[in-house]
Amino acid sequence: MKTAAEQASSKCPVTAGTPAVQAKARDVVLQVRDLAVDIRTHRGTVRAVNSVRFEARAGETLALLGESGCGKSMTAKALAGIMDPVCDLADGQILLNGTDLAALSPKERLKFAGPGLGIVFQDALTALNPVYTVGTQLGEAFRIHRGLNAKQARLEAIDLMKRVGIPEPESRVNSYPHQFSGGMRQRILIAMAVALNPRLLIADEPTTALDVTVQAQIMQLLRTLREEGQMAVILITHDLAVVAEEADSVAVMYAGNVVESGPVSEVFADPRHPYTKGLLESVPVHLERGAQLKSIPGSPPELHHIPAGCVYQSRCPLVQDICRAERPALRAVDNSPTRTAACHFSEEITNA
Numbered sequence: 158m159k160t161a162a163e164q165a166s167s168k169c170p171v172t173a174g175t176p177a178v179q180a181k182a183r184d185v186v187l188q189v190r191d192l193a194v195d196i197r198t199h200r201g202t203v204r205a206v207n208s209v210r211f212e213a214r215a216g217e218t219l220a221l222l223g224e225s226g227c228g229k230s231m232t233a234k235a236l237a238g239i240m241d242p243v244c245d246l247a248d249g250q251i252l253l254n255g256t257d258l259a260a261l262s263p264k265e266r267l268k269f270a271g272p273g274l275g276i277v278f279q280d281a282l283t284a285l286n287p288v289y290t291v292g293t294q295l296g297e298a299f300r301i302h303r304g305l306n307a308k309q310a311r312l313e314a315i316d317l318m319k320r321v322g323i324p325e326p327e328s329r330v331n332s333y334p335h336q337f338s339g340g341m342r343q344r345i346l347i348a349m350a351v352a353l354n355p356r357l358l359i360a361d362e363p364t365t366a367l368d369v370t371v372q373a374q375i376m377q378l379l380r381t382l383r384e385e386g387q388m389a390v391i392l393i394t395h396d397l398a399v400v401a402e403e404a405d406s407v408a409v410m411y412a413g414n415v416v417e418s419g420p421v422s423e424v425f426a427d428p429r430h431p432y433t434k435g436l437l438e439s440v441p442v443h444l445e446r447g448a449q450l451k452s453i454p455g456s457p458p459e460l461h462h463i464p465a466g467c468v469y470q471s472r473c474p475l476v477q478d479i480c481r482a483e484r485p486a487l488r489a490v491d492n493s494p495t496r497t498a499a500c501h502f503s504e505e506i507t508n509a
């Protein structure tokens with residue numbers, strides 16, 4: 158069994174080129190700039206996502222990694238324009254193929270949503286409507302966005318079911334969600350998300366509710382669809398081994414902030430933020446799928462009590478006075494074009 162860093166650096170040479178080569182070869186599909194999301198609570202407004210910045214490229218997977226409650230799903234929902242009513246997009250740009258989704262009206266955004274961006278959640282049963290057949294639900298995107306009639310949409314639904322590996326689609330197209338296994342339901346959800354060949358697919362812990370064998374099959378399906386459609390994929394996970402195996406780049410989030418980002422092989426081999434370092438040290442040396450992030454002492458700050466200065470200060474073994482006084486900006490590490498970290502001492506925290 159390989160360590161996370163070894164797994165990350167032993168990928169296929171075609172996809173694991175130098176960052177500069179990758180940057181030239183792959184188109185940037187999504188650029189997120191200074192994204193901020195506020196939540197209105199009865200105790201006042203809190204910032205759940207703050208100055209989040211990252212990029213996702215065609216045919217590549219970007220992992221959003223971090224402990225529970227650090228803002229991964231909130232970021233995903235903000236990108237997809239499906240935030241809870243108590244949440245507001247407070248700042249930032251969401252550039253999908255150059256169009257700023259954050260600047261669109263809800264109606265314009267809906268028009269964009271199907272063709273441009275698909276999203277898959279962990280809980281396929283609640284994401285599907287129990288009273289409609291899967292054929293009706295899969296065909297909806299074609300009726301709304303392509304103006305197809307019910308018969309044409311049904312044929313597209315059958316095609317989609319084939320594409321995501323659902324057996325006997327011609328007969329199963331008339332079945333209801335509860336008549337499918339958990340793995341098959343997740344395939345249906347993925348089919349809905351990729352129906353209109355989006356440029357970006359967001360998968361928010363898509364395999365958490367599934368057993369290990371099915372998890373591997375779903376990850377394989379996502380890889381196949383990514384390659385076929387040259388989609389950019391954002392994969393949200395707690396699992397370092399999944400990041401090492403599946404992702405090209407990673408953005409590590411803490412208390413609503415991206416604290417480190419870059420190619421997985423580089424970040425895992427030489428983390429430049431104490432939180433990333435802590436995550437990597439907190440799981441067994443030989444990572445296996447399912448290893449959870451849990452053993453950094455302490456817990457993230459509550460949104461109502463985010464400190465001035467560095468968001469990680471209460472758990473950081475390297476904290477200094479400057480960390481309590483000034484919030485470190487997310488900036489390039491060692492002038493790298495692909496690596497960033499938000500720590501006053503990122504240049505000193507190195508394995509090199």
Ligand SMILES: Nc1ncnc2c1ncn2[C@@H]1O[C@H](COP(=O)(O)OP(=O)(O)OP(=O)(O)O)[C@@H](O)[C@H]1O
Pocket residue numbers: 196198205223224225226227228229230231232241243395460
């Ligand atoms: N509707 C809501 N009202 C109030 N607070 C919320 C709401 N939705 C999310 N939050 C808070 O926003 C923060 C970020 O939540 P988010 O769901 O994005 O976390 P996450 O990183 O996806 O966690 P997990 O790994 O557990 O899914 C958390 O502190 C959460 O409690």
Ligand code: SF4
Pocket residue numbers: 430431432467468469470473474475476477480485499500501502503
């Ligand atoms: S800025 Fe200071 S407290 Fe924050 S991660 Fe770096 S060393 Fe730790």
Ligand SMILES: [Mg+2]
Pocket residue numbers: 229230231361
């Ligand atoms: Mg979540």
